[in-house]
Amino acid sequence: MTPIFIVNAFGLMLLAILIALILNGVERKVVARMQSRIGPPILQPIIDIKKLLMKENIVPETAVKWVFNTMPFVAISTALVFFLYVPFAGQNALLKNQGDLILVLYLLVIPPLALAIGGFASGSNFASIGAQRELVLMLSYEFVLATIVFSLSWLYSVTTPNMPVFSVDLEARPSPWLIVGPFGTVGILLLLITSLAVMPAKAGKLPHDMSEAKTEIADGALAEYSGLNLALLYITQALRTFGFATFIVFLFFPCNIEQFFGFDPFFLPIFNFFFFLAKVFAVMFCSVFIVSAVTARFRIDQASAFYIFTIFTISLFGLLLLILDFFIGGQLYALFG
Amino acid sequence: MKRVHQNLPKISTMVKRMADNEKKVNIPIGPIHPALKEPVQIEVSVSGERVTDVNITLGHVHRGIEWVGTRRNPIQTLYIAERVCGICNICHPMAFCIAIENAANIAVPERAEYLRTIFAELERIHSHLLFLGVAAHEMGFDSILHYTWLTREKVLDVVEMLTGNRITKGIMMIGGVRRDISDSQAEKIRAAMDYYEKVYGKMCNIFLDDKTIKMRTRDIGFLSKKDALRFCAVGPTARASGVKKDIRQDYPYAAYPDIDIEALTPEFLLKETRGDVYDRVVMRAIEIKQSIDIVRECLKEMPSGPIVSEPVLQKLLFNLKQVQGEGVALVEAPRGELIHYIKMEKADAPSSWKIRAPTYANLHVLRTMLIGSELADVPVIVASIDPCMSCANRAIIADKGALLYQEKLRELCIGKTRRLRGATK
Numbered sequence: 001m002t003p004i005f006i007v008n009a010f011g012l013m014l015l016a017i018l019i020a021l022i023l024n025g026v027e028r029k030v031v032a033r034m035q036s037r038i039g040p041p042i043l044q045p046i047i048d049i050k051k052l053l054m055k056e057n058i059v060p061e062t063a064v065k066w067v068f069n070t071m072p073f074v075a076i077s078t079a080l081v082f083f084l085y086v087p088f089a090g091q092n093a094l095l096k097n098q099g100d101l102i103l104v105l106y107l108l109v110i111p112p113l114a115l116a117i118g119g120f121a122s123g124s125n126f127a128s129i130g131a132q133r134e135l136v137l138m139l140s141y142e143f144v145l146a147t148i149v150f151s152l153s154w155l156y157s158v159t160t161p162n163m164p165v166f167s168v169d170l171e172a173r174p175s176p177w178l179i180v181g182p183f184g185t186v187g188i189l190l191l192l193i194t195s196l197a198v199m200p201a202k203a204g205k206l207p208h209d210m211s212e213a214k215t216e217i218a219d220g221a222l223a224e225y226s227g228l229n230l231a232l233l234y235i236t237q238a239l240r241t242f243g244f245a246t247f248i249v250f251l252f253f254p255c256n257i258e259q260f261f262g263f264d265p266f267f268l269p270i271f272n273f274f275f276f277l278a279k280v281f282a283v284m285f286c287s288v289f290i291v292s293a294v295t296a297r298f299r300i301d302q303a304s305a306f307y308i309f310t311i312f313t314i315s316l317f318g319l320l321l322l323i324l325d326f327f328i329g330g331q332l333y334a335l336f337g
Numbered sequence: 338m339k340r341v342h343q344n345l346p347k348i349s350t351m352v353k354r355m356a357d358n359e360k361k362v363n364i365p366i367g368p369i370h371p372a373l374k375e376p377v378q379i380e381v382s383v384s385g386e387r388v389t390d391v392n393i394t395l396g397h398v399h400r401g402i403e404w405v406g407t408r409r410n411p412i413q414t415l416y417i418a419e420r421v422c423g424i425c426n427i428c429h430p431m432a433f434c435i436a437i438e439n440a441a442n443i444a445v446p447e448r449a450e451y452l453r454t455i456f457a458e459l460e461r462i463h464s465h466l467l468f469l470g471v472a473a474h475e476m477g478f479d480s481i482l483h484y485t486w487l488t489r490e491k492v493l494d495v496v497e498m499l500t501g502n503r504i505t506k507g508i509m510m511i512g513g514v515r516r517d518i519s520d521s522q523a524e525k526i527r528a529a530m531d532y533y534e535k536v537y538g539k540m541c542n543i544f545l546d547d548k549t550i551k552m553r554t555r556d557i558g559f560l561s562k563k564d565a566l567r568f569c570a571v572g573p574t575a576r577a578s579g580v581k582k583d584i585r586q587d588y589p590y591a592a593y594p595d596i597d598i599e600a601l602t603p604e605f606l607l608k609e610t611r612g613d614v615y616d617r618v619v620m621r622a623i624e625i626k627q628s629i630d631i632v633r634e635c636l637k638e639m640p641s642g643p644i645v646s647e648p649v650l651q652k653l654l655f656n657l658k659q660v661q662g663e664g665v666a667l668v669e670a671p672r673g674e675l676i677h678y679i680k681m682e683k684a685d686a687p688s689s690w691k692i693r694a695p696t697y698a699n700l701h702v703l704r705t706m707l708i709g710s711e712l713a714d715v716p717v718i719v720a721s722i723d724p725c726m727s728c729a730n731r732a733i734i735a736d737k738g739a740l741l742y743q744e745k746l747r748e749l750c751i752g753k754t755r756r757l758r759g760a761t762k
Binding site for chain 2: 034035036037125126128129206207209210213214215216217218219293294295296297298299300301302
């Protein structure tokens with residue numbers, strides 16, 4: 001815990017918050033343009049946060065107060081700590097040697113869990129229902145997420161012998177597309193599709209925003225939050241979207257730009273940073289922007305069935321193709337020259 | 338830290354609360370709720386996510402309009418009738434006019450009848466487009482909300498061109514209408530109808546093919562044909578359940594007797610009528626098409642001639658003052674059958690005025706639709722009857738069960754104003 005580390009960590013967290021909020025603003029703008037609206041300014045989320053921080057923090061009388069007030073902090077701190085373990089902007093994670101993918105998976109779970117607990121603690125019926133839906137949704141998609149992570153880890157364990165398979169070290173991790181044959185490529189593509197399908201639920205966006213459905217349960221678990229607490233949860237929501245996009249980028253597109261073009265080493269971090277942003281934007285564009293403009297909200301039973309049956313089956317197919325590629329792929333390819 | 342420790346035991350409350358969630362919970366939807374566009378209280382009992390009971394309380398937007406109407410002369414009241422509702426502001430004054438005309442035996446010129454029909458159908462188009470947007474918004478599909486409301490601008494522009502106003506049009510007059518449609522205006526209406534023909538095609542594509550819309554609206558909020566007849570549902574709500582019921586067909590008024598009009602059911606576009614939310618949504622889209630055809634036919638067949646039977650208002654008022662009798666008007670509003678009753682007793686003002694809005698009839702079926710459905714579907718189902726609360730609110734019930742009518746409300750209002758003014762002094 002050197003001072004340099006602390007400064008770096010804080011700088012990274014602030015940068016993550018800033019990028020997450022701006023991406024949220026970009027999302028609102030892009031979706032608005034898709035709906036032939038003008039949309040808010042791109043910095044609107046930051047203005048909103050500024051406004052919320054000035055507002056009174058109201059705690060309902062029926063709430064379990066300490067849980068209600070603690071959960072926003074738990075949510076935002078875990079959402080921020082996540083960025084210390086995942087490679088960010090083409091640089092290795094600050095705590096790459098202390099954590100692994102399993103830890104990262106858990107860190108991804110805690111913010112929605114904290115939101116749900118806060119919702120239960122608020123004592124509002126709307127919030128309770130929102131929290132229940134959040135938990136049911138989480139149970140449905142977490143299994144898919146685990147399948148994706150374990151499939152890729154298995155792939156590394158068989159193809160790259162000396163690599164710690166759950167490592168979050170960027171250098172030790174080759175791009176998954178480069179170490180498989182044609183079958184494996186399709187398999188990884190399926191896994192990518194499933195992870196993009198998990199994205200809206202992870203981010204709480206349409207069509208899986210039933211846990212905060214405005215027209216049904218009046219913002220669900222967020223219903224009773226206001227002021228500072230709401231500002232924290234608002235940032236957490238933005239961080240969840242950005243964080244999971246970072247995670248997908250890390251799993252599927254870990255390459256940096258120097259592998260494609262040569263650059264002056266001095267400017268390389270800057271180019272890598274923008275390359276990373278472009279990748280994150282591409283992931284968010286495919287999985288959040290377009291999807292939220294062309295779908296209606298699912299019911300919780302439909303969303304649950306969607307993940308448990310459809311998406312889970314697709315991810316199993318992906319794993320199956322990876323296994324096929326490793327065991328008989330070599331012989332097959334030899335057969336066809 | 339001390340505070341946290343003191344509060345710690347309360348976590349048991351929270352655990353208990355989580356455990357209790359399987360039991361019945363009352364969810365108040367309204368009077369103010371993001372899903373509702375107008376205040377109404379729908380108290381839903383849910384067990385888990387399933388609705389077990391529904392209780393509807395009306396009266397939050399009661400303004401005592403009928404009382405006001407019986408204290409002014411009919412021409413003044415005409416403008417109040419227009420303000421019963423922000424959306425149905427052709428059908429209310431039209432029903433009011435027809436009721437007075439029936440009571441006073443005033444014959445309306447033929448051209449005025451056609452003009453009234455055109456305005457009524459333009460209103461239906463805009464009301465149904467508004468409904469389609471709201472329904473999509475309730476299921477979270479905001480892209481369609483923005484698309485339908487964008488296309489709705491066109492009909493509002495046409496209405497503004499014809500009457501001078503987008504919403505409160507001020508076009509109806511007892512014995513006719515106040516403004517004529519010129520040839521160049523008729524041309525613009527035709528162009529708008531061509532535009533809506535295209536919009537209708539696109540709407541059909543959206544609502545018939547989109548999977549997520551079907552997921553959210555198919556097979557929820559059932560209203561069987563039997564129940565629709567039993568609870569006297571009206572308008573598109575009844576027609577979507579297969580009841581071929583339409584005032585324009587059954588008791589034609591204005592120019593509808595001249596036009597071949599038939600009550601449509603969802604079978605016009607779909608294979609079968611199920612009476613679910615999807616049918617009710619598609620029903621509205623179908624009626625947009627019907628309205629387009631009616632407007633076109635009216636423009637084609639419209640005879641020339643005067644547009645109002647008595648252009649001099651003083652003379653009209655004098656004549657109305659001599660009237661002794663009753664009049665009832667039945668009008669097919671965008672939401673269904675609208676009834677106005679007027680009683681005139683040789684006085685300045687009508688001695689009685691009663692409005693029965695379509696939403697009042699349709700609210701009774703809401704309970705049947707809601708019980709057994711999922712909580713997530715409640716807003717979509719409520720929106721599917723296109724409730725219009727300001728139309729339906731005719732009386733207010735206070736906490737203790739006492740009825741508050743206009744006199745008492747006025748007293749309370751004056752008292753409050755006096756209190757406020759006293760406070761500022």
